[in-house]
Amino acid sequence: MRMVRFVDAETRAVVQGITGRQGRFHTRLMLEYGTKIVAGVTPGKGGETVEGVPVYDTVAEALDRHQVDASIIFVPAPYAPDAVYEALDAELNPIVVITEGIPLRDEMEMVARAMRRGITIVGPNTPGVIKVGECKLGIMPARVFTRGRVGVISRSGTLTYEIADHISRIGLGESTCVGLGGDPITGLDFIDALRWFEEDPETEAVVLIGEIGGDAEERAADFIAEGGFTKPAVAYIAGRTAKPGKRMGHAGAIIQGSRGTAQSKMEALEAAGVSVAERPSDVARLLKALLG
């Protein structure tokens, strides 16, 4: 069984690709949130500082000077795999890969290497992971989250913010939220995350936010039906109106053959005892009914 590691108030992180536009911007927002960003890495920019954070040429140098646990990567797609391998060599865990557009072949290889070492990769193409009120290792807007009882696992960014906003407003709040990533190959799937939330004492229920393409939601439904996850669960699946063979934005969101339709995912989840919401705002109402 694979061990998954997320983040908390103690997590100290390095930002790889800190001097780019996105890296810089989100370093500031993460620091404002209270995340312990202790160092940044950009090859060739060693010696600079970004938002008061010292920048190094290599991850190894950052490790010589600082205690570091985790990494968040903003490096452009052609160079992102090497950044991931550098973080893996330094045994940073988890490694959050924000980068969009990494080739599938590289994703397969980096995920295989991480699995072999027991290291969690969040993403690629993810908004990241947040333990609400403690640590935000990602690009999600902080204002939609309120510390509370619900865990969120999602394949989509803005839709997560939409649903988290409702969960916050209804008074339940969130414990930890993780974006699996929009690509066909990701380090985590729903099952890995469900196992973690099953053990998390601060999570009383989870929300699964899925979309068309692949069969990760169906496999999660099997896992729940077999008793692998026992807390209340609510799901929302995007893409009922999607046409087979047409890619709906995400590289992962495409219906191929008869597999991966919203219908098949919703049916599988319902059969496993998961409450499936029709509209994004219904998620919070269903949770409220389940948790009281």
Add this chain to the structure above:
Amino acid sequence: MRLLEWEAKSVFRDYGIPVPEGRVASTPGEARIIAEEIDRPVAVKAQIPVGGRGKAGGILFAETPEEAEEAAGRLLGSRVRGVEVKEVLVERRLALEGELYLGVAVDRGSRAYTALATSEGGVEIEEVAARTPERIIRLTIDPLEGLRPHHARWLVKQIGLVGRRMLEAADILLRLYRLAVEMDAELTEINPLALTPEGLTAADARLNVDDNALFRHRDLLERFGGSELLGLTQREREARRLGLTYVELDGEIGVIGNGAGLTMATLDTVQLYGGRPANFLDLGGGAPADRVEAAVSFLLTDPKVEALFINILGGITRCDDVARGIIAARERAGAWKPVVVRMIGTREEEGRRLLEEAGIHCLDSMEEAAERVVSLIGGR
């Protein structure tokens, strides 16, 4: 990027995978010349990026060069499965003794390439999977180990091949795997792999290259390029030129969202309230005002769009940028249409103020906004 059959076959040739003698033609006269060169009965095959071509009449057979010319004349310019045929592949007709299937595809579940084989070649693999799933043999390939010759022999043996044919098929599978890795294939298939008296031949070829990997396959774009646009509608091609992530649908409500998941959820919600979305259009993350303007203007020029629904959840995207884009599009537009905007998040107050000043009202809830836009066009 989905290559056409003749393009995939030319890559197969690079990798030493046997394919029938033949060439591509874009006029009936060229088809005739190719058939003369081959000097045997030929197959004339429509080159379109969709499956089920044979059943739809996209493959014709010809005994003579004259018949090949006539067959090409019938196919070229016609529509097969909704796609206009611009090229035909003219190739030697095979004496089939049997049809197999070999494929290598990215498997999301195991996060690895999977090699697939079945003795039920010649029909779509999804059909075989639905009807006789036990006939499909799968082998997950460890990304760090690769496919070894003994794996390949094991796999082709499972589909009933023995002796020389087993060795031949294993060799083809190894080449196909190397091709998949080196060409960054999402999927590559030989269906059918024809059993002929002269040996095994790839009678058809499929190769879908991962779009995210095209930066390291510039040569492919130079060699082929244009075919990528074949499966798209006129408006989808235009959107691509404008750099918009757009899929055309059949309804009357134009939809713009930010983020694929939120945009899909917006379409679903519109439909739930009885409306029909005209499209999927995802602004992506952090869209500047000019991209918003381009997206709004683009939907305004679609005659089937009767009203617009713009749904924005500002994270990286700023609501004030979105508002400026909408206002700029209106100033430029020849004909304005009813627009419902739902916008929350980063710089929401500023964005709303700009829209209100321009007389465009802004809603808080996605459901409320969906209901509003449907009622605007009379809820058909």
